[in-house]
Amino acid sequence: VERLLTGLSSAEAPVEILINNAGMGVYGELQNQPIDALARMLAINVVALTTLSRLVLPGMLARKQGRILNLASVVGYQPGGPRMAAYYASKSYVLSLSRGLARELKGSGISVTALSPGPTETAFEQRAGVGNTLLYSLSPKMTAREVAQTGYRAMMRGQPICVPGLGNKFRALAAQLLPRAITLEVNSWLLQYRARE
Ligand SMILES: NC(=O)c1ccc[n+]([C@@H]2O[C@H](COP(=O)([O-])OP(=O)(O)OC[C@H]3O[C@@H](n4cnc5c(N)ncnc54)[C@H](OP(=O)(O)O)[C@@H]3O)[C@@H](O)[C@H]2O)c1
Numbered sequence: 001v002e003r004l005l006t007g008l009s010s011a012e013a014p015v016e017i018l019i020n021n022a023g024m025g026v027y028g029e030l031q032n033q034p035i036d037a038l039a040r041m042l043a044i045n046v047v048a049l050t051t052l053s054r055l056v057l058p059g060m061l062a063r064k065q066g067r068i069l070n071l072a073s074v075v076g077y078q079p080g081g082p083r084m085a086a087y088y089a090s091k092s093y094v095l096s097l098s099r100g101l102a103r104e105l106k107g108s109g110i111s112v113t114a115l116s117p118g119p120t121e122t123a124f125e126q127r128a129g130v131g132n133t134l135l136y137s138l139s140p141k142m143t144a145r146e147v148a149q150t151g152y153r154a155m156m157r158g159q160p161i162c163v164p165g166l167g168n169k170f171r172a173l174a175a176q177l178l179p180r181a182i183t184l185e186v187n188s189w190l191l192q193y194r195a196r197e
Pocket of ligand 1: 118122
């Protein structure tokens, strides 16, 4: 961390934009998830994202400018994700951290944007083992390019929140408005594997 701190605070190459994109998901009931994979997921989704933001802030504050883009997810708006509970919770953390930090940095010249995509065509679904869930089988997917372009524009405008795509906006809003018990049942249904044909 110290080496990283020295590199990141170098005056010749100051970090003007930090994009916390790296992340992973682990599918399955918590008691069955490999402990190593779970720890790795929390280290990358939560700890690395927070630590990197902490490391670049002093330089950005000194220069009175900077942009941070954090990859949350539309699932971060959900009250919980049965069979993916830790992943959903990690993305709620990203959303909460980004909102709090954006307010903390108001007037400093530094913006924080939480980008919350829904299902997107990347290696994520295969790596996380969610390709066979009803959620990923039924949802239309955006391309990574569409998500990246929308997120980039939001970051450059200094928007604190960005949910790309109409369907994802609707899902985020519905999760805020519907009773939690109903949303949890819907998520439990969506996060099961679809029956084999
Ligand atoms: N795809 C979706 O449906 C979706 C939906 C909502 C949010 N997201 C979020 O979007 C972000 C990008 O994911 P993606 O969809 O592009 O998935 P991806 O294709 O699996 O890419 C994940 C990225 O994270 C990096 N990464 C993973 N573990 C790492 C580690 N321990 N150390 C350093 N880098 C690591 C990977 O690097 P390597 O390739 O070198 O391993 C890769 O660049 C993630 O935060 C994910 O949670 C994805």
